Amino acid sequence: DAKTTQPPSMDCAEGRAANLPCNHSTISGNEYVYWYRQIHSQGPQYIIHGLKNNETNEMASLIITEDRKSSTLILPHATLRDTAVYYCIVRVPYNFNKFYFGSGTKLNVKP
Amino acid sequence: EAQVTQNPRYLITVTGKKLTVTCSQNMNHEYMSWYRQDPGLGLRQIYYSMNVEVTDKGDVPEGYKVSRKEKRNFPLILESPSPNQTSLYFCASSPGPLRETQYFGPGTRLLVL
Numbered sequence: 466d467a468k469t470t471q472p473p474s475m476d477c478a479e480g481r482a483a484n485l486p487c488n489h490s491t492i493s494g495n496e497y498v499y500w501y502r503q504i505h506s507q508g509p510q511y512i513i514h515g516l517k518n519n520e521t522n523e524m525a526s527l528i529i530t531e532d533r534k535s536s537t538l539i540l541p542h543a544t545l546r547d548t549a550v551y552y553c554i555v556r557v558p559y560n561f562n563k564f565y566f567g568s569g570t571k572l573n574v575k576p
Numbered sequence: 577e578a579q580v581t582q583n584p585r586y587l588i589t590v591t592g593k594k595l596t597v598t599c600s601q602n603m604n605h606e607y608m609s610w611y612r613q614d615p616g617l618g619l620r621q622i623y624y625s626m627n628v629e630v631t632d633k634g635d636v637p638e639g640y641k642v643s644r645k646e647k648r649n650f651p652l653i654l655e656s657p658s659p660n661q662t663s664l665y666f667c668a669s670s671p672g673p674l675r676e677t678q679y680f681g682p683g684t685r686l687l688v689l
Contacts, residue, residue: 499677508580508666508680509619552619565635566611566619 469553474571477547483540485570487553490534495557498529500538501566502549509552509566512538543574578603580681582667588687589657597652597684599667607670608650609634609678610642612663619666625650657688 470488477483499514513527520527526539552569580601609624621634625644641653664685668678
């Protein structure tokens, strides 16, 4: 599975959009991009995933560049409860081996 | 309610005393996995199971055993715990291929003295 690079931390004002970047320059054609988050020491929570088209669900939007070497997770109206560590993961769906989380981005949403 | 449960949630033990952390899911998921989380090292996969009686090693399997005798349960066994196994442990389950978003349990915080 391709490795990812994320900034260690980011700040965002409450009510504003939070844009979390992820670099995955070595991604291969059959690898998907997944985003999870972990609030404090709770179990990680799935947010969204995609292959090459932009995706949106009730939690967030995922924007993947045309060359697929990077992506951005967008939380449209961040709240204090969105303060968490966000993990970008790139992997092949059928590859159950080694689900690699990396160190993620700590998002601090401030009042 | 669909969920992954772990027991115990907190455990303090001593070196060498065998222990088991249970994990159960009620979603009929095929895939289950164990992770440990340590400061500065993130989440690391210990073992995973693709179905009943099918298990394999993750990134850090040393010192751990698992079994998958039933689809819903995936216990993590520490035969002879050591202080370097002090960590936060998470169990996760997933429906399987193409729908393999993982659902995580609440975590088990283990301290080995």
